[in-house]
Amino acid sequence: MSLAKNILLFGATGTIGTYILNAILSSRPQFNRIAIFTSPHTASTKAPQLNKLKEQGVEVIVGNIEDENTVKAAYEGIDTVVSALGRNALAQQIPLIRLAAASSSVKWFLPSEYGTDIKYGPSSANEKPHQLKLKVRAYLEDEISRDDLAYSYVVTGPFAEMYLNLLPGFEEAGGWDVKARRAVLLEGEGEISLTTMKDVGILVLNTLLHATTETRNAALCVNSFTTSPDKIQAEFERQLGGQPWQVSRTSLARLRESEAAAWEAGKPAATVLTLRRIWAEGGTLYAKRANGLIGEPKVMGLEEVVANEIERVSKL
Structure with missing residues (x-):
C-alpha cells in the first residue's frame, strides 16, 4: 500500500499539533508536500511561527475551516489529512471528512484521537468526554465508503x-x-500507559510511514511506556x-x-x-499495543520523563 506523500494538517500550531508537525518535518524528504490549514486569526497572531514554517517548506493555507470551498481547494493534490483539532473543535471534523471523501485525491484521514481509548470497554459509550470523538468515528465508519476514504485512529492514552x-x-x-x-x-x-507529547508526534509520523492493511481502517493503540x-x-x-x-x-x-x-x-x-x-480504572491498558505495526519507533521512558519534569520545574 502506498505511503502518504502529500500531507495536510489541521490544528498544526496547537498544543499537540505542533509536536505532530515537528515530527513530520524531521522526515521532510519522505514527503512531497507538507501543508497546514490555519485560521486568519492564527495567521495574524502567530505570524513569526508561520514564517519559520514556510522557510522549512511548509505550505500555509489561510482560511475559515467552515468555508467548504476553501477546504476543497486546500484538498487539491493532498492524499492524507491529519487532524489535531482540540476538544472543543472535534465536531468540525465531520464536514472535513465528508469533503475529504468527496475529494478526488484525499484517500486517508487521521482524526484527532490522541488521548484516552474511547472504546476501551462497554462503559466507554456513556463517558461524557468521549461523545464527540464517538460521533466522528461513527461518521467515518458508517457514512463513508472505504473505497472513498480510509482512516486510522492514533490512540495514545494520556499525555505523560x-x-x-x-x-x-x-x-x-x-x-x-x-x-x-x-x-x-x-x-x-x-x-497506567502514558505517552509524551513528543512521542505523539513520532507515533503519528510512523503511522504515516507504515501504511498497511493492518494500520488502515484501524484503531492503533500506542504509547511510550506503562x-x-x-x-x-x-x-x-x-x-x-x-x-x-x-x-x-x-x-x-x-x-x-x-x-x-x-x-x-x-x-x-x-x-x-x-x-x-x-x-x-485501567482505561489506558490495551491487550496489545500497536507500536510494532508502525515500525516500533524509539519512544521515551519513565526515567527520562521524570528527569524532564525535574528540569522544567528547576527553571521556574
Whole structure:
C-alpha cells in the first residue's frame, strides 16, 4: 500500500499539533508536500511561527475551516489529512471528512484521537468526554465508503507531562508537585500507559510511514511506556536523592464524588476528573499495543520523563 506523500494538517500550531508537525518535518524528504490549514486569526497572531514554517517548506493555507470551498481547494493534490483539532473543535471534523471523501485525491484521514481509548470497554459509550470523538468515528465508519476514504485512529492514552501535574483546586485527582515535594496518588490505581507529547508526534509520523492493511481502517493503540503512580513516585525520589515527600492518597470513591460535583456545577475541570477516573480504572491498558505495526519507533521512558519534569520545574 502506498505511503502518504502529500500531507495536510489541521490544528498544526496547537498544543499537540505542533509536536505532530515537528515530527513530520524531521522526515521532510519522505514527503512531497507538507501543508497546514490555519485560521486568519492564527495567521495574524502567530505570524513569526508561520514564517519559520514556510522557510522549512511548509505550505500555509489561510482560511475559515467552515468555508467548504476553501477546504476543497486546500484538498487539491493532498492524499492524507491529519487532524489535531482540540476538544472543543472535534465536531468540525465531520464536514472535513465528508469533503475529504468527496475529494478526488484525499484517500486517508487521521482524526484527532490522541488521548484516552474511547472504546476501551462497554462503559466507554456513556463517558461524557468521549461523545464527540464517538460521533466522528461513527461518521467515518458508517457514512463513508472505504473505497472513498480510509482512516486510522492514533490512540495514545494520556499525555505523560499533563498526567504528572496536580490540577489546581482539584489536587485530589492526583499528580506531583516537584517544587513542593508533594504528591497525591489515587488509591486502587494500578498500571497506567502514558505517552509524551513528543512521542505523539513520532507515533503519528510512523503511522504515516507504515501504511498497511493492518494500520488502515484501524484503531492503533500506542504509547511510550506503562507504569504506576507508585513507580513514578519512587523514580522522583530516586532522582532527587531520596529527599522526603509529602504523599497523600485519594480513594476512587472520593474522586468519583468530585467528578460528579464538577459536572453538576458545570466546571471545565469535570472533563479532566472523568478522564483521571477512567485512567485509574485501567482505561489506558490495551491487550496489545500497536507500536510494532508502525515500525516500533524509539519512544521515551519513565526515567527520562521524570528527569524532564525535574528540569522544567528547576527553571521556574
